[in-house]
Amino acid sequence: MRENKIRKIWAQGGTVINGWLAIPSSISAELMAQLGWDSICIDMQHGAIDYSDALPMLQAISTTDTTPLIRIPWFDPAIIGKSLDAGAYGIICPMVNNRAEAQAFVAACRYAPQGQRSVGPLRASLYAGADYVKTSTGFGPGGATAADVALMRRVVGAEMGVKAAGGVRDLEGMKAMIAAGATRVGASAGVKIVQQARGEQPRATSSGY
Numbered sequence: 721m722r723e724n725k726i727r728k729i730w731a732q733g734g735t736v737i738n739g740w741l742a743i744p745s746s747i748s749a750e751l752m753a754q755l756g757w758d759s760i761c762i763d764m765q766h767g768a769i770d771y772s773d774a775l776p777m778l779q780a781i782s783t784t785d786t787t788p789l790i791r792i793p794w795f796d797p798a799i800i801g802k803s804l805d806a807g808a809y810g811i812i813c814p815m816v817n818n819r820a821e822a823q824a825f826v827a828a829c830r831y832a833p834q835g836q837r838s839v840g841p842l843r844a845s846l847y848a849g850a851d852y853v854k855t856s857t858g859f860g861p862g863g864a865t866a867a868d869v870a871l872m873r874r875v876v877g878a879e880m881g882v883k884a885a886g887g888v889r890d891l892e893g894m895k896a897m898i899a900a901g902a903t904r905v906g907a908s909a910g911v912k913i914v915q916q917a918r919g920e921q922p923r924a925t926s927s928g929y
Contacts (some may be wrong), residue, residue, distance in 0.1 A: 721849045721852055722847065722848045722849055723785075724787055724809050724810075725758050725759060725786070725787040726758065726759050726787050726809070728771075728795055729758060734850070736758045736759055737757055737758050737759075738757060738759045738760065738761060738789070739755070739757035739759070739760040739761070739786075741760060741761065741762050741763060741767065741769070741777065742756045742766070742767030742768065742769065743767070743768065743769075744768050744769045744773035744777075745773075745777070745868050745886050746776040746777050746779065746780040749762070749776075749777035749778075749780040749781050750780035750781070750783060752781075752786075753780065753781040753783065753784040753786040754783075754784060756786075758787065759762070759786060759787040759788070759789055759809075759810070760781055760788060760789065761789040761790065761791055761812060762774050762777050762778070762788065762789075762791070762808075763790065763791045763800075764790060764791060764792055764793055764803075764819045764822060765791045765792065765793045765794075765814055767797050767879065768839070771799070771803075771806075773800060774790060774803070774806065776809045777870055778790075778808065778843070778847070779807075779867075780804055780903075781845075782807065782847050787809045787810065787895065788807060788808050788809055788810075789808060789809065789811070789812060789813070790803040790808040790810075790811055790918065791812035791813075791814065792811060792812070792814075794814065794815065795813050795814075795815065795816065795820050795824070795825060795828075795924060796823065797828040797836070797837075800813070800825075800828045800829060800835055800837075801828070801838055801840075804829065804837070804841070804844060804919070805841050805842045805843065805844050805875050806842060806843050806844065806850070807838055807843045807844045807847035807880040809848075810848070811825075811829055811891075813825050817892070832871055832872060832882075833871075839883055857858050857909050864897075866893075866896040866899070866900040867900070868899055869882055869884050869897055869900040869901055869902045870900040872899055872901070873900065873901030875900075881903040881904060882901055882902050882903055882904070883902065883903070883904040883905070883906060884897040884900075884902040884904070884905050888905055888906070888913070889909045889911065889912075890909065890912060890913060890916060891913050893914035894913055
């Protein structure tokens, strides 16, 4: 997973120098990112920037190791999720005034079982790497295991869906995930699994699946 420069600097006891973008321009975002800031914030609250502007600005920033942030207009789990899915590595949320609001904000940023964010990293997995969801949920780099899914099922209860992603590589693995409590399964080895379910000999591919 791509390194979060802010976390690295803070872990070392350093100070982060952050730039600010209020103009809806991918060129200005790219130019700013090239100037050596530790991080850059795209201002969707008071700047003239909306989501359709922010997405190409995030793409421009990603040409460097500068960490991209977004300040959202207001506390809204939908725009928080879309901003993180687009590749923002941090969210600045205005008007958080008490403990309950802070807890709700954190929950909107985190995947279950630590939070309530929906899984669907549109661009984040391209920016951060294929292990983005696995790392964000606390799973290992090899993806979720049946034990991970069973734990999540116990945490969220019987009513909420649980998706197993990243660790499903064959039919038996898929069956184990479902037995552990998964209601949805995401697998890059989908073709291989279908072939196994049909009793066919899996065909070799360039990915090994």
